[in-house]
Amino acid sequence: MAVQNHARDAQNLLRSRLCNPSFVFKALSGSPDSNYSKLKFILSSSVTEACNNSLLLLGPRGSGKTAVLELVLNDLLEEYPDMISVIRLNGLLHNDDNCAFKEISRQLCVEHHLLFSKMASFDDNSQFLIAMLRECGLAHKTIVFVLEEFDLFAQGKQRLLYSLLDAMQSITSQAAVIGISCRLDADQLLEKRVRSRFSHRKLLFLPPSTEIIERLLQHILLLPMDSTLPNDYATQFNTKLESVLADERFKEILKNYLSSSSTINHLLRFLFVAVSSIDVKSGYPSLDNFKTALSSFRRQPKQECIKDCSILELYILACIRRLESKEQKSYNFNSVMKEYKSIHDQFQTSDDYARNVCLRAFERLLQRDLICFSDNRGQGQSVEFRPVKCLISHFELQEGIKAYRSCPVSCFLHYGFCYSGISLLAGVS
Amino acid sequence: MPSLAVSRSVEESLTPQKRRLRSNSTAAPETPISAPTKRKSPRRCLESSPSSHPTVSTRNDSIGPVSNSSKSLAEELSEDFSKKLNWNPSDASQVSAVKEALHVSTSPPTIVCREEEQRRVFDFCKACVEKEQSGSLYVCGCPGTGKSLSMEKVSNQLIKWARDGGFEPPEVLSINCTALTSSSQIFGKIVDNGYVKVKTSGTIAPLQHLQNVYSQKQQSSSSKMLLIIVDELDYLITKDRAVLHDLFMLTTLPFSRCILIGIANAIDLADRFLPKLQSLNCKPLVVTYRAYSKDQILRILQERLMVLPHVVFHPQALELCARKVAAASGDMRKALSVCRSAVEVLEAEVRDSTNNMDSDTQGNSVVKIDHMAAALSKAFRTPVIDTIQSLPQHQQIILCSAVKFFRGGKKDTIVGELNKSYVETCKSRMIPPVGISEFLSMCRVLNDQARQSRGDDKLKRVTLTVDEADINFALQGVRFFRNCLQ
Numbered sequence: 053m054a055v056q057n058h059a060r061d062a063q064n065l066l067r068s069r070l071c072n073p074s075f076v077f078k079a080l081s082g083s084p085d086s087n088y089s090k091l092k093f094i095l096s097s098s099v100t101e102a103c104n105n106s107l108l109l110l111g112p113r114g115s116g117k118t119a120v121l122e123l124v125l126n127d128l129l130e131e132y133p134d135m136i137s138v139i140r141l142n143g144l145l146h147n148d149d150n151c152a153f154k155e156i157s158r159q160l161c162v163e164h165h166l167l168f169s170k171m172a173s174f175d176d177n178s179q180f181l182i183a184m185l186r187e188c189g190l191a192h193k194t195i196v197f198v199l200e201e202f203d204l205f206a207q208g209k210q211r212l213l214y215s216l217l218d219a220m221q222s223i224t225s226q227a228a229v230i231g232i233s234c235r236l237d238a239d240q241l242l243e244k245r246v247r248s249r250f251s252h253r254k255l256l257f258l259p260p261s262t263e264i265i266e267r268l269l270q271h272i273l274l275l276p277m278d279s280t281l282p283n284d285y286a287t288q289f290n291t292k293l294e295s296v297l298a299d300e301r302f303k304e305i306l307k308n309y310l311s312s313s314s315t316i317n318h319l320l321r322f323l324f325v326a327v328s329s330i331d332v333k334s335g336y337p338s339l340d341n342f343k344t345a346l347s348s349f350r351r352q353p354k355q356e357c358i359k360d361c362s363i364l365e366l367y368i369l370a371c372i373r374r375l376e377s378k379e380q381k382s383y384n385f386n387s388v389m390k391e392y393k394s395i396h397d398q399f400q401t402s403d404d405y406a407r408n409v410c411l412r413a414f415e416r417l418l419q420r421d422l423i424c425f426s427d428n429r430g431q432g433q434s435v436e437f438r439p440v441k442c443l444i445s446h447f448e449l450q451e452g453i454k455a456y457r458s459c460p461v462s463c464f465l466h467y468g469f470c471y472s473g474i475s476l477l478a479g480v481s
Numbered sequence: 482m483p484s485l486a487v488s489r490s491v492e493e494s495l496t497p498q499k500r501r502l503r504s505n506s507t508a509a510p511e512t513p514i515s516a517p518t519k520r521k522s523p524r525r526c527l528e529s530s531p532s533s534h535p536t537v538s539t540r541n542d543s544i545g546p547v548s549n550s551s552k553s554l555a556e557e558l559s560e561d562f563s564k565k566l567n568w569n570p571s572d573a574s575q576v577s578a579v580k581e582a583l584h585v586s587t588s589p590p591t592i593v594c595r596e597e598e599q600r601r602v603f604d605f606c607k608a609c610v611e612k613e614q615s616g617s618l619y620v621c622g623c624p625g626t627g628k629s630l631s632m633e634k635v636s637n638q639l640i641k642w643a644r645d646g647g648f649e650p651p652e653v654l655s656i657n658c659t660a661l662t663s664s665s666q667i668f669g670k671i672v673d674n675g676y677v678k679v680k681t682s683g684t685i686a687p688l689q690h691l692q693n694v695y696s697q698k699q700q701s702s703s704s705k706m707l708l709i710i711v712d713e714l715d716y717l718i719t720k721d722r723a724v725l726h727d728l729f730m731l732t733t734l735p736f737s738r739c740i741l742i743g744i745a746n747a748i749d750l751a752d753r754f755l756p757k758l759q760s761l762n763c764k765p766l767v768v769t770y771r772a773y774s775k776d777q778i779l780r781i782l783q784e785r786l787m788v789l790p791h792v793v794f795h796p797q798a799l800e801l802c803a804r805k806v807a808a809a810s811g812d813m814r815k816a817l818s819v820c821r822s823a824v825e826v827l828e829a830e831v832r833d834s835t836n837n838m839d840s841d842t843q844g845n846s847v848v849k850i851d852h853m854a855a856a857l858s859k860a861f862r863t864p865v866i867d868t869i870q871s872l873p874q875h876q877q878i879i880l881c882s883a884v885k886f887f888r889g890g891k892k893d894t895i896v897g898e899l900n901k902s903y904v905e906t907c908k909s910r911m912i913p914p915v916g917i918s919e920f921l922s923m924c925r926v927l928n929d930q931a932r933q934s935r936g937d938d939k940l941k942r943v944t945l946t947v948d949e950a951d952i953n954f955a956l957q958g959v960r961f962f963r964n965c966l967q
Contacts, residue, residue, distance in 0.1 A: 101577040103584050110864070112930055150662075174662045209716075214659050223586045234929045236868055245713070245746065248624035249585075251818040252860045258871040312915050312923060314873040352916040445897060445917055447904060 058285045059335035062275060066327045069272055070320050073119035074126070077316075079271035080116075080264065081123060087255050092124045094253070098228045099132055099194045104220040106229040106250050108202065110236050111257025114317025117232050120257075121198065137163045137188070138196045143204030149211045153177040156197075160184050178215065185225035195227045202231030206241040213242065217249035259314040265306070268316070269297060272323065273337075285335075292336045305342050309349065322349065354444045357420060358452030364405055364413045366456070367392065369449060372423065372442050382426065385414050385436040411435065569791075571831050576824065579793050582785050583821045585814050588630060593784050594777040595631050598768050602635050603642075605766060606740055610639070610648050610706055615737040617729050617763070619714075619751045620744045622770030625812030628744050631770075632710050639708065651706035651740065658716035664724040667717065671709065688727055695737040707739040714745040722754050729755055733763045741765075772811025778803040781813060782820065798823065798853040805857050815860065823848050823856035865947060868930065869955035875915055876923050880952055881965045882906040883933065883945045893944035896924060906965060 069075050081088035091109075098105040109117040128136055139159045146152040154170075157177045161168035164184075172180070188195055197216055199205055205213055219225050231238065242250060260268070273293055275286040296302055309322055326345040330337050358366070371391040375383045389410060396404045405413075415435060417423050426441040444452075569575060581587060592599065602618060609616045620628050636653045643650040656670055668687035685693075711717075717724050732741050743765070747753075751765050758764050773781070782799055802823070806816040827848050869880065882902040886894060900920055907914035915923070924943065927933045932947050956962035 097577075097580075101580065103577075103580055104586060112926055175660070175666075178660050209659075211659050214713075218657075218659075221586050223588070225586075235931045236864055237931050240863075245624045248812050248814050251585075251821075252815070253822070254859075254864065256864050256867065258868065259873065311874040312919055313876070313926060350916070350919075353918070355916070445900065447900075448917060 055285070055335040056332050058281055059330065059332045061281055062285075062289060063327055063330055063332070065275065065279065065281075066273060067324060070324045070327065073116070074123055076268070076272060076320065077116050077119045077123055079268055080260075081120075087257060088120050088124060090255060091120060092127065095124060095128055095196070095228060095230075096131075098226075099128065099135060102189075102192065102194070102226045104225065104227055105253070106217060106220060106231075107253035107255060108231045108233065108238055109255050109257065110233055110238060112259075112315055113234050114315040115257040115259065116316050117257050118200065121230065121232065125196070135192065136194050136196060138198060139163075140198045141200070141205075143199065143201030147204055147207070149209070150174050152205075152212045153181065156181055160195075181215070182219065185219050185222075185227060189224045189226040192226065195225075197227065197229045199229065199231045202233040203235040203238045203241055205231075206238065206246075210243050210246050213246050214249070217246055221249060260316060265310075265319065266297075268319070269323075273297075273327075289336055292338070296337060296339050296342070299339060302339055302342060305339075305346050309346055322346070325349070352448065352451075354422070354448050355452045355455070357422060358444075358449065359456065361417075361420075361422075362413065363403060364410065365417055366453060367395075367403060368410065368413055368417060369422065369442070369444070370453075371395070372440075373446060373449065376442065382439040382441075384439050385411065388414070571835065575791065576828060579789060579824055580821055582788055583817050583824070585817050587785075588633075589781075589785055591784075592627060592631055592634055593780055594773065595627050595770070598770055599631050599635055599638075601768055602631070602742070603638055606635065606639050606708065607642065609740045610643055610651060613706065613738070615706075615732040615734075615739050615741075617732045617741040617765035618743070619765040619767045620742060620770065621746065621748050621750065621767065623772050623811060624746060625810070625814040626770040626772055627813065628770050629712055632742060632744065636708060636710065649705055651708045653708045653710070655710040655712065657712040659713050661716070664717045664719050667711070667724065667728065671707075691731060692734065695731060695734040695739075698736055705738075708742070709739055710742045710744070712744045714743040715747060715750065718754060725754055726757060729758055729763075729765065733758070733761055773807060773813055773816075774811070775800075775803045775807040778807055778811075778813065778816050782816065785817075792847055793824070794820070794848045794853075795850065798848050798850050801850055801853050802857065805861070809861065819853075819856050819860050820848075822859060823853045826852045826855050865951050866955045869932075869947070869952060870958075875919075876927060877956060877962065878906055878912070878965075879903055879920075879923060879927065880932065880945075880947070881956065881962055883943070884949050884952055884966060887945055887949075893942045896921070896943050899924075899943050910961060910965070 077088070080086055083089070087109075091107075094105055094107060097103065109121065111117050125136075125138060137160075139156055141152055141155060146155050153174060154172070154177055157172065157180050158168050160166075160180070185195065216227075216229050220227055220229060235241070236256075239247060239250065239252065239254070274290050275281060277283060277286060279286070310319065322342075322345050325348055326337075326341045329341045329344045331341075358369075361369075368388060371388050372383065375387060375391055380387070389407060392410065395401070418425075418435075418440075422444050423440045423442050426439045598620075602620070605616065605618055608614075620632065622628055632655075636655075640650045640653070654671065654674055656667060658664075658667070661667060661670070665688065668691055672687040672690055711728070714725070717728070719725075729741065729743075731737055732739060743750075748769060751758075751767055755764070779799060782794075782803065786793060799820075802816055802819050806812065806819065809815070827846060830852070831846060869877070872880070879899070882905070883899060885906070886899065886902045900917060903920065904914045914920075924933065933943055933945055953966060956966070
């Protein structure tokens, strides 16, 4: 009983760690070569030496750009209190120049306890920004502009980017502009004037190497000795976990999982599912947790749907495939029925059902979203006449039929028939 | 020229406050180098007249008899190299002084390599002020060639000259057109700043008001000339080009008293957008700022580094930087930024070596060619190859199958076809392919990284945005992909 409670507490602790990005990325901030230290060096030099800097953080989604930036900003705010103010803008929200300037003024007002008026015009806001930059420059306060989704700011006339980067060229301001984007060619999107004012510093957030992943796993999953959990439980948990991590099969599973996407966010999701599937009764992690996590990520929902279909529904799907292979782009229930009849006339199978039964099967396929109507127009028409399209690819259908529990060979062969073109024996079922 | 020395001192008094504050702050230690006069170059000191600024004498005399202006630049530089003190890169104040000297926002005491263009603009403005006539001028050139900087200097020069020569110094108004919400606001700005006397209330449009004022003889004959500097002129281009026309036409009105200087990037803006002015015989004078050549960039960099008492850069490193930037774009900002990042590369190296207790590299390091080469490659290279090599395996397979698919000359395809090609590639190499939903999410990731552009539905089109050669080069190290791509 006690073990179960401990296991639950351990699960909660690990899950809360996995959901906390600053905890996760603190492990990666140690080495001097990491993006964390480079970013910290640039920002601290612009705070202490009062030189203006601009840089871009680039990397695929979920690789930790915002998390590392937040870590660096928190550390700098602790080191130099009252010397930094941070203005955050997002390309999805503040795409329009007017909106962006208003947001900058509002955040500056909040930061410095001034009154913000919603009626201020674009002109007023830009004058306010220039005046604030000058004041903060004289007072040695650095303003850090964080622009998320930087590539969205580079649409249109790029006025906001021009004003910000131009302000960095003047001697009176003390500011840093940091752009975060998932597009790796974000600086090619800038206009030539804006690009000339941008100092071409880029920090790439590439997917982590295997040593870094191992270090990360140990940092996150090993229980700390000084937590509320009793020492002997924690040590046993850790030894079991380390034996799992050192297992060759675990390394295979991890490599298999990371071969499709290797960002840190992806890895954290995998670990979360694995931690959640720890068996509370036994109380300790095992290799099976990771195996279930992998299989839950490799599910094929449409193929599983095929497993639940009836044989008639499989026939209808096979007929639809045959129609597609005959280059018939649009088809409805009537054309499918014609094809179905032609198969039965040709091969005399025993799966000949009446039309209304087939219509019921067709409607069930519609409900399960394996096929759908291809336009929204004919609402008044009956189901038989509206054109449909198939939502499942032929690979998935083929795999699904192969895995079907008791598929009649005729259905399988009819399906294969449209691709191989061999004549087949009639009446086999 | 005495006016240059005087203008420099005025400029010093305009912005001394930041310098003083900075040297008084507790963050940076006080050294003789961070005195307010650090921006003066020793060559200037020797050439200036006896009435120069008294703070010149407090300058550190460790420079010695370096600058005899009859010697050539290369000889001077090599002399400087041998006579100057060595730079200690681990001293933070010296590093910050270097970075400050190289920062884009630090405006140099004089602007070298632009004397010819500045002289032309200055002569034009002088003529306008002397004859009390209006005129228009168009300055064009690539970004980073010193246009806005020169115009500031010229306007200061003009004011000094007018004051000395007994003329009425003109009022200067600088407008940057990116700050305008609509292009016709520019006239409002000209009127609002009070330079044009507003006699009536604001019921008529600013443009009309200006046109009225300039069409009638002024009562007071001693009203000031107005020098309007309009930056980023192409923001005023509208579909019917009315605003641009009206602005330049203001200078053609009979009693107009404004000198208009427009700055933009396009060389033929005057021809393309202001054809009417040609027929009125008042086409603006065009001054082109060509992109900097290698020698010019080198000279400007050396001029900036003259203010420092130490040797920071190996002369060949500077030459490499100048050559590369001149070949690429001739943009001065880029050259300065590359030099700064070279200093940072050196700083990082020194820090690593002090961590490793390596004592023989200390105290003797300047920025050498390899530092500069590293900084140049960081600035000029695109991260395409690196990112392709760092992609997970299945995404690389998708890129390979896309390359093979598009080799036949097709430009784009649907996601379903790409999936088929991907599965075939996987099957031929005995790798289990991933399912369709994972395939779609991988395509979405590649789309976000701008490697492929696609839509969301299975039937949307997909095209490859990365060059095939890049993919070939990036993946050639792995035998699997080499076989795939054949």
